[in-house]
Amino acid sequence: MTTATHEETLGFQTEVKQLLNLMIHSLYSNREIFLRELISNGADACDKLRYAALDNDALYENDSKLRIEIEHDRDANTVTVRDNGIGMNRDDVISNLGTIARSGTAEFLQQLSGEQQKDANLIGQFGVGFYSSFIVADEVTVRTRKAGSDHAEGIEWRSKGEGEFTVAQIEREAHGTEIILHLKEDAREFADDYRLQGLVRKYSDHIEVPVRMPKLETAKDDEGNPIEGSEVVTWETVNEATALWVRPKSDISDDEYKAFYKHVAHDFTDPLTWSHNKVEGKLEYTSLLYVPSRAPFDLYERDGARGVKLYVQRVFIMDDAEQFLPLYLRFIKGVLDTRDLSLNVSRELLQQDPKVDKIKGALTKRGLDMLKKLAKDKEQYQTFWNTFGSVLKEGPGEDAANREKIAELLRFATTHTDTAIQNQSLADYVERMKEGQQKIYYIVADSFNAAKSSPHLEIFRKKGIEVLLLSDRVDEWLMNHLTDFDGKSFADVAKGELDLGDVEDEEEKKAQEETAKSKEELVKQVKEALGASVQEVKVTNRLTDSPACVVLPEHEMGFQMRRIMEAAGQTLPEVKPILELNPSHPLVARLESTEGERFTELAHILLDQAIIAEGGHLDDPATYVKRLNSLLTA
Numbered sequence: 001m002t003t004a005t006h007e008e009t010l011g012f013q014t015e016v017k018q019l020l021n022l023m024i025h026s027l028y029s030n031r032e033i034f035l036r037e038l039i040s041n042g043a044d045a046c047d048k049l050r051y052a053a054l055d056n057d058a059l060y061e062n063d064s065k066l067r068i069e070i071e072h073d074r075d076a077n078t079v080t081v082r083d084n085g086i087g088m089n090r091d092d093v094i095s096n097l098g099t100i101a102r103s104g105t106a107e108f109l110q111q112l113s114g115e116q117q118k119d120a121n122l123i124g125q126f127g128v129g130f131y132s133s134f135i136v137a138d139e140v141t142v143r144t145r146k147a148g149s150d151h152a153e154g155i156e157w158r159s160k161g162e163g164e165f166t167v168a169q170i171e172r173e174a175h176g177t178e179i180i181l182h183l184k185e186d187a188r189e190f191a192d193d194y195r196l197q198g199l200v201r202k203y204s205d206h207i208e209v210p211v212r213m214p215k216l217e218t219a220k221d222d223e224g225n226p227i228e229g230s231e232v233v234t235w236e237t238v239n240e241a242t243a244l245w246v247r248p249k250s251d252i253s254d255d256e257y258k259a260f261y262k263h264v265a266h267d268f269t270d271p272l273t274w275s276h277n278k279v280e281g282k283l284e285y286t287s288l289l290y291v292p293s294r295a296p297f298d299l300y301e302r303d304g305a306r307g308v309k310l311y312v313q314r315v316f317i318m319d320d321a322e323q324f325l326p327l328y329l330r331f332i333k334g335v336l337d338t339r340d341l342s343l344n345v346s347r348e349l350l351q352q353d354p355k356v357d358k359i360k361g362a363l364t365k366r367g368l369d370m371l372k373k374l375a376k377d378k379e380q381y382q383t384f385w386n387t388f389g390s391v392l393k394e395g396p397g398e399d400a401a402n403r404e405k406i407a408e409l410l411r412f413a414t415t416h417t418d419t420a421i422q423n424q425s426l427a428d429y430v431e432r433m434k435e436g437q438q439k440i441y442y443i444v445a446d447s448f449n450a451a452k453s454s455p456h457l458e459i460f461r462k463k464g465i466e467v468l469l470l471s472d473r474v475d476e477w478l479m480n481h482l483t484d485f486d487g488k489s490f491a492d493v494a495k496g497e498l499d500l501g502d503v504e505d506e507e508e509k510k511a512q513e514e515t516a517k518s519k520e521e522l523v524k525q526v527k528e529a530l531g532a533s534v535q536e537v538k539v540t541n542r543l544t545d546s547p548a549c550v551v552l553p554e555h556e557m558g559f560q561m562r563r564i565m566e567a568a569g570q571t572l573p574e575v576k577p578i579l580e581l582n583p584s585h586p587l588v589a590r591l592e593s594t595e596g597e598r599f600t601e602l603a604h605i606l607l608d609q610a611i612i613a614e615g616g617h618l619d620d621p622a623t624y625v626k627r628l629n630s631l632l633t634a
């Protein structure tokens with residue numbers, strides 16, 4: 001019997017309350033996952049104790065056979081999950097089971113809508129953990145004691161999941177944690193041996209820690225009849241209890257790989273693919289890497305969880321070891337088990353160890369190979385690309401050595417399909433290049449529609465030359481680092497001189513030169529009229545339908561990048577655009593036949609329109625409107 005002292009009632013952090021509410025409703029149809037979450041936490045707690053005991057054997061308190069036990073009591077309507085892992089002290093309990101200290105939680109919760117299906121998906125991204133107990137329980141009791149602490153420092157935490165919990169100090173002999181779920185009436189089905197065993201096998205077979213359940217054994221007399229009063233309870237291990245990654249690949253079924261993923265990644269959807277490798281030789285490691293099928297809520301958070309679970313010779317060392325994968329592969333989840341690091345390695349030591357870089361190089365290659373294989377299945381790859389494509393696009397900037405490999409994995413929207421779906425590879429583009437075309441053309445804009453309708457594309461459309469349509473925030477940065485693909489360089493159609501290579505013949509070039517010559521006077525006048533608003537005025541052959549467009553010098557930062565940086569509060573030196581005029585457009589012809597004040601007005605209108613068409617903001621929109629109105633009413 002435990003006597004509780006110092007009982008205190010505390011309130012859940014607001015975020016916990018919100019999450020509990022939503023979780024209970026939206027995960028109802030998936031509620032059996034509570035057991036997986038609790039076993040997962042128990043296994044993590046055992047891993048942590050094994051690690052801490054490397055330095056201090058006494059922490060085992062003479063009980064070094066780490067295990068998880070599951071029992072139920074049909075009369076009391078309870079299920080208990082118990083581990084002899086690291087346990088928690090009072091502070092741990094309050095912060096772990098009363099708050100959610102993950103960054104971005106508040107923003108995450110704001111996205112929840114109250115719609116069951118939608119929220120179940122979002123909550124899955126967040127990871128439900130311990131709180132999933134409340135999907136099946138109307139009261140949860142946690143009894144725990146941190147390994148190595150005094151027996152009097154046990155803690156009992158209790159809650160009905162309705163805004164409050166109590167914490168009290170208790171006497172507790174065993175270290176580790178025991179979680180008692182008092183089942184809701186409609187969750188009685190879980191107080192059943194077969195049901196529980198089935199769930200353990202389904203979700204936790206691959207966990208290295210044995211999961212045991214009690215079995216009642218009765219001695220039999222000579223005639224085979226049970227002897228009354230001879231019942232003894234023996235504990236039977238229900239799961240396979242070997243670390244999955246240690247087993248030979250050929251012995252592991254897809255379902256086992258998938259179940260293990262859910263444990264490692266705290267996800268409850270299947271992964272898209274995985275890659276399991278054992279490496280011997282100079283480096284010795286086993287890696288099991290997964291590509292999830294959906295993004296975690298903190299994919300773009302600076303300090304979001306990333307990296308692999310690190311083991312050294314099967315001993316768990318740390319979660320989220322981010323040193324083994326580059327940032328642009330941060331969506332990859334999995335396990336790395338190596339002999340090349342020492343057991344007392346810490347995050348700081350990892351940063352200095354040259355072997356870490358070698359393993360990182362090898363895992364990066366594995367990750368990229370895994371994606372290359374995935375790309376063979378167009379549908380699956382599209383799911384991957386829609387979810388993580390913009391993260392992979394950070395790759396060429398971060399990892400010059402693998403630039404070519406990453407480039408092969410990129411997918412784009414292009415004028416070939418003219419839809420916003422990014423599903424065309426650079427190899428597809430190159431295959432379709434026109435005779436005489438030397439460059440891969442692209443345009444970057446703030447949105448797909450702005451890119452697709454940009455006046456800069458007019459000549460390309462006319463000549464049937466394909467252009468990549470880029471509109472993700474990361475795109476301009478990507479293109480700054482992608483210099484060539486398959487021997488072809490990239491060209492931004494909104495920058496520098498238009499060069500269509502040999503797609504244009506000599507006659508066309510000559511005709512253009514002649515037109516330019518004949519418009520020299522007009523160009524001069526427009527430049528005078530616009531003054532410092534532009535750096536140059538030219539006649540162009542880029543346009544077929546629009547009267548004018550703005551262009552930037554070749555090596556200037558693009559308009560999109562500028563706007564992103566300015567929105568982030570950076571001040572950038574001003575760049576004046578180059579205004580290019582379409583000599584065969586009626587508005588330009590009209591300009592040519594206008595004089596004086598009207599000429600200046602019309603020139604300004606053409607410039608402002610070109611800026612708007614490119615997606616830019618006018619410095620002085622009111623004056624533009626006034627000029628336009630006066631023109632319309634003239």
Ligand SMILES: Nc1ncnc2c1ncn2[C@@H]1O[C@H](COP(=O)(O)OP(=O)(O)OP(=O)(O)O)[C@@H](O)[C@H]1O
Pocket residue numbers: 037041042045083085086087088096097126127128129130131176177266
């Ligand atoms: N059986 C246990 N033994 C020791 N500590 C535990 C146990 N269960 C939970 N904890 C502590 O409580 C914390 C919160 O657990 P919870 O399951 O909510 O989240 P998590 O496992 O960290 O991540 P996720 O939300 O992705 O599942 C854990 O990180 C751990 O520190």
